[in-house]
Amino acid sequence: TASRYFAYSAWVMHVTALLAGIGIAIVGPLLSGFIKAKFANPSRIVGIYSLALVVGAALGSGLSIPLSTIFHSWQISAASWALLAIIALFFWWKPIERKAHTTNTTGNKNTISIKQILTSEKAWLLTGFFGLMAFMFYTIMAWLPPIAEHMGYSKHDAGMMLTLLTVAQMPATFLVPILNNRFQHRAVWLVACSLLELIGLSMLLFSINPWLSSVLIGIGAGGLFSLGLTLPIDEAEDIQEASFLAAMTQSVGFVFAALGPLFVGLVRDYTGNFTAAIIGMMIIVIVMIMIQLKIGNQKPHATH
DSSP: OGGGGGOOSHHHHHHHHHHHHHHHHHHHHHHHHHHHHHOSOHHHHHHHHHHHHHHHHHHHHHHHHHHHHHHTOHHHHHHHTHHHHHHHHHHHHHHHHHHHHHHHHHOOOOOOOHHHHHTOHHHHHHHHHHHHHHHHHHHHHHHHHHHHHHTTOOHHHHHHHHHHHHHHHHHHHHHHHHHHHHHOOHHHHHHHHHHHHHHHHHHHHTTOOHHHHHHHHHHHHHHHHHHHHHHHHHHOSSHHHHHHHHHHHHHHHHHHHTHHHHHHHHHHHHHSSSHHHHHHHHHHHHHHHHHHHHHOSOOGGGOO
């Protein structure tokens, strides 16, 4: 991120994005194992963690332009976010030291292998759900404003709809994993959030109140995002399995999710409108619901 201060060509931005992506890809699964190991009620921590991701992304999007205006340079604005990584380094130094000491003194109790994860039906179900969830999350974030503009709304209103969707995500991202842990009916929460997305997409399809549609999709997407981060922790028997499951779901899932915005763009260019693309997204949600029903509810050991 700091290297973006020198980003005077596109290839520098590509390289810095690759480096930052590698860092994110390593940190995500490690955090799942850390949460599994350190907290008796991981659902609450995942709620806070996923809320921080949503709020952080919103602040990054909202403040980057003002910062570039203040500094008279978008490179300085882009590079300035490296300060957050430096701050995080100080916060994480001691927890990592303590964890390393504990690992060295308790011995190696890990029994699960990568082969077991790759041949596990449970792991692939979780990966399928995460991939479809992330596919929808990034696709709707990228294409909601153009869809609203195609419906006849101004650029300002289209941008405000995306802001509304982001705001609606925040309480759902924090509360849904806590409520799920409290009432122990995971399939109900998963399907309910997906149905909200499905209803919101149906409203977009028939050009019915995109403001309300943004709220419904935001609540559904926020709840699914946090549940997607919670599932590997709930399903894992130990720290290592939680890290393995998180690594598999996030790596495969995010690669598939990256195809979402491209899919909508290609369909939009081919058909000249968003009708077929929205129907395609609705089909994705229906398939996701089928996987959620297969995943089912928590096992008894996940209750805290």
